[in-house]
Structure formats: C-alpha cells, structure tokens
Amino acid sequence: MKRVRIVVAYDGTNYCGWQIQPNGITIEEVLNKALCKLTGEEIRIIGASRTDSGVHALGNVAVFDTESSIPAERIAYALNQRLPEDIVVVKSEEVPCDWHPRYQSKVTKTYEYRIYNDQTKNPLRRQYTAFVSFPMDIEKMREAAAYLVGEHDFASFCNVRTNVESTVRTVDRIEIDREGREIVIRVTGNGFLYNMVRIIAGTLIRVGRGFYKPEKVKEILEAKERTEAGVTAPPQGLVLVRIDYGE
Amino acid sequence: MKRVRIVVAYDGTNYCGWQIQPNGITIEEVLNKALCKLTGEEIRIIGASRTDSGVHALGNVAVFDTESSIPAERIAYALNQRLPEDIVVVKSEEVPCDWHPRYQSKVTKTYEYRIYNDQTKNPLRRQYTAFVSFPMDIEKMREAAAYLVGEHDFASFCNVRTNVESTVRTVDRIEIDREGREIVIRVTGNGFLYNMVRIIAGTLIRVGRGFYKPEKVKEILEAKERTEAGVTAPPQGLVLVRIDYGE
Numbered sequence: 001m002k003r004v005r006i007v008v009a010y011d012g013t014n015y016c017g018w019q020i021q022p023n024g025i026t027i028e029e030v031l032n033k034a035l036c037k038l039t040g041e042e043i044r045i046i047g048a049s050r051t052d053s054g055v056h057a058l059g060n061v062a063v064f065d066t067e068s069s070i071p072a073e074r075i076a077y078a079l080n081q082r083l084p085e086d087i088v089v090v091k092s093e094e095v096p097c098d099w100h101p102r103y104q105s106k107v108t109k110t111y112e113y114r115i116y117n118d119q120t121k122n123p124l125r126r127q128y129t130a131f132v133s134f135p136m137d138i139e140k141m142r143e144a145a146a147y148l149v150g151e152h153d154f155a156s157f158c159n160v161r162t163n164v165e166s167t168v169r170t171v172d173r174i175e176i177d178r179e180g181r182e183i184v185i186r187v188t189g190n191g192f193l194y195n196m197v198r199i200i201a202g203t204l205i206r207v208g209r210g211f212y213k214p215e216k217v218k219e220i221l222e223a224k225e226r227t228e229a230g231v232t233a234p235p236q237g238l239v240l241v242r243i244d245y246g247e
Numbered sequence: 248m249k250r251v252r253i254v255v256a257y258d259g260t261n262y263c264g265w266q267i268q269p270n271g272i273t274i275e276e277v278l279n280k281a282l283c284k285l286t287g288e289e290i291r292i293i294g295a296s297r298t299d300s301g302v303h304a305l306g307n308v309a310v311f312d313t314e315s316s317i318p319a320e321r322i323a324y325a326l327n328q329r330l331p332e333d334i335v336v337v338k339s340e341e342v343p344c345d346w347h348p349r350y351q352s353k354v355t356k357t358y359e360y361r362i363y364n365d366q367t368k369n370p371l372r373r374q375y376t377a378f379v380s381f382p383m384d385i386e387k388m389r390e391a392a393a394y395l396v397g398e399h400d401f402a403s404f405c406n407v408r409t410n411v412e413s414t415v416r417t418v419d420r421i422e423i424d425r426e427g428r429e430i431v432i433r434v435t436g437n438g439f440l441y442n443m444v445r446i447i448a449g450t451l452i453r454v455g456r457g458f459y460k461p462e463k464v465k466e467i468l469e470a471k472e473r474t475e476a477g478v479t480a481p482p483q484g485l486v487l488v489r490i491d492y493g494e
Contacts, residue, residue: 009371010370011373080368086370088368090367123258124258124305126333
C-alpha cells in the first residue's frame, strides 16, 4: 500500500465543481473512475480544494492509496490516457501514508481572477474571464487590495453557507496587473473561506469602476457582514493556480 | 434597401466552420437565422473568409442587404441579443450597395497561430492552441519564416482540394514571439490559399523542433509540391484576427 499525491489541472466549464454530488458530473468522480480503470481498485481520492462549479485549476492537489505496482511517478501519464481532454494530471509522486492535502501546517494557495475589460466581448475568452465593459482604474483597485493584505477577519468576504469555526485568514499578497485587455487579480494566502476570492474580485471590480472608493474596502472588512461587500464575481474568471506546501 | 457590413468574432470549437453545409451547424447559418429573427426577412449573408471547422475569428467580415429600419450601427447590439455566447458581432455599419467582402482590390488579412509549448498540456488552452511538448527554437523558426515573406508561388502550402487559377500570393509579414508558454505565429498577407496558414504553421513547427533546417523552407517553396511541406497544423490553434480593406 502506498499513498500517491497528484497535481491536477482542469477546465471547470463542463463540471459541477470538484466534489461528488448527485446532480451532475464532477472532477472528483471522473478521477475516481479513471483510477478505478487503471488499478482495478475502488479508489476514492481526497482533494485539497473543493472548487466550485465552473471554476478552473492548474494545480489542485489530491491523494489516494493504492496497492498498484505502477511506480507513483508513472501514474500521471497512465491516468491521462484514461481522462477526458479537460482534465490533466500534471504530476504524480509517492508521499508518506499519513500525508493529508488539507491538514498541513504550512500551506500557501494562489488563485488568479481574470477580467476581460473591453467594449466588446471576446468569445474566445468567455469561459475564462468575467466581462466588464466599463473603464477600470487599476491603481484604485491596488489601493483597495492593500487593505485586504495581512491577517483579518474576512467574515464580510464569505458566503453564508460556510460553517467554519473562525473567519480569520491571512492574505499574503494581492497583485493586480493588466495583460492586454485582461486584468488579472492574483491572490496568495494560507487559506480561503467559501467564495472568498470571488467576493474579493467582485468588490475590487466595484472599486475599479468607481462605485466604491478604495477606503470602502476597509469599512467592509470592519463591518464583518457579507452584505457590505460586492457581489460574488462569476466562477469562470477563477483559477486555482498552485498549492504550495512549503516542502 | 441598404447593405450592412458586420465584423464577427467567434469561437469555432462547436461549429463545422463558416460555410453552410448539410452535416452540422455553421457560423453562417446561425448568423442568417439570427438576422431572420431580427428583421423578419430571409437574409443570406456573404462572408469574407470561409474559415474551417474548429478555426476561430476575432474579425471576420460579412455583408447582407436589408429593408430593416434599424440603423446599421445598432444592428450589432440587436443581433448579439439573438446570438449564442460563442458568436459576437463586434461592429455593424452601412456600406455602398455594391461593396463585396471578397472582391476588393486592397485587402490585408492577419492570422495568428498559437502553439502551447510545455512539457504538460494545459486544459484551459486546449481549444485555442496546438500542443508541442518538445523544446522549440524560435530563432530558427524566424529564419525559416523569412523565406516565405514576399510574393511567391505557395503551391507547396496549399491542400489539394483547392481549385484556384493561381497559387501565387504575397505574404507581407510573419512575426514569431513567445508569450509565456505559448508561441504565436502572426501572418499578414493579401490572400491565403486553402489551409495555407496551417501548413505554414505545421512546417515552422518542424523547423522549431529541429526536424527541418530553416533553409529547407526555401526548397519546399521551390518544389511547388504539397507533399514537400510539413503537416497541416490542427485547426484550434488558428484565429483570423483582422481583415483590413485599406479604408
């Protein structure tokens, strides 16, 4: 018996998110089935991040236990032969049998939220960006983002369905850049509440459009009330880029 | 009666190309139906470029005649309400009644061909790039591309099903750049033979991988034989970026 860790990239467009659920096909389910075909075992992976419906990943992480004689490093290749085009296993390797992707003391997650900012929509980017036709002031967005960096109670940036002990999290860094007609919001932190990055994006979009002053973000944080922040930005703009365990 | 010109952007992934055909849904057909719903007339558009199945566009051009009282400039907006998300009319305007998108003396078309060049596939780019896992030498690709610039007989870069009087065309410019993990081949010219840009891309990929020396492209041109050139690169890497009528 060995424990194998995989790094997974996927286009979330056609999936009901990561986690298995009765109403539609999920990434977790497709990976379980492919592993089952590969090993002949009844495998259930454990994922690091349960991304929402329509959200993408370049580096989600999962583990599973197997008796298979296939070397851990070769599993990525073998698995990709059994996966649809929109799910790719980027890497596979053996980890200690008690290594768990959600319970590690040192974790840094990096997300990117992309906005397509132009007068007309670009159909080639519709599944990977949120569309904003109004001019955006990215200097103001950067000013606003600075209030979010550090350890804060992010209760205002968390949708109600969350049931967590504490809403305190640390955001290490928020970078905002233009790349052609796109604006990229890159957020790094030790953990994120439900919909937190999408609510941050929705709030920063309001700042960029001039609906909120940058200082408003400080008030929103202090209010600790979800209703104070901007709307949850749509899922297709979000990518879980990387999970770093400080190894 | 007025003639209206539209600039159209589309994601070609789910279409059997531009031109109406019995075996599947096409961009032309969807535009005709939307125009029919909008105006109540039986409209048949005339397109500038009949892109292939799976090929994308940011700026294809088409015209149609209508009795509609909707101002030409407003048609883009009205049409977009009746189109699926993967087709967007970027602009609409009135043109003289005899203006034809394919018979203009001054035309410049710009295409981009994108290669995703990394060790592992990126599922978010699978519909918009060709995947090449081998290291690519873009300096060599640029050297090779230089042989193609200018007026040449491109018979070697044209698939057999073409039935044209002359295979002489002028390529104004080929630019090759890295953008992150992607290599972009940007080709501008006054007209292109059937599959010409995709065969140029397929040939330059062979040069980049070291299968062909740059000088081989000169020999291929001189041979005037399709079998001499590289394979036709896959459709999803190609975008018709712009058609410029020198107005």
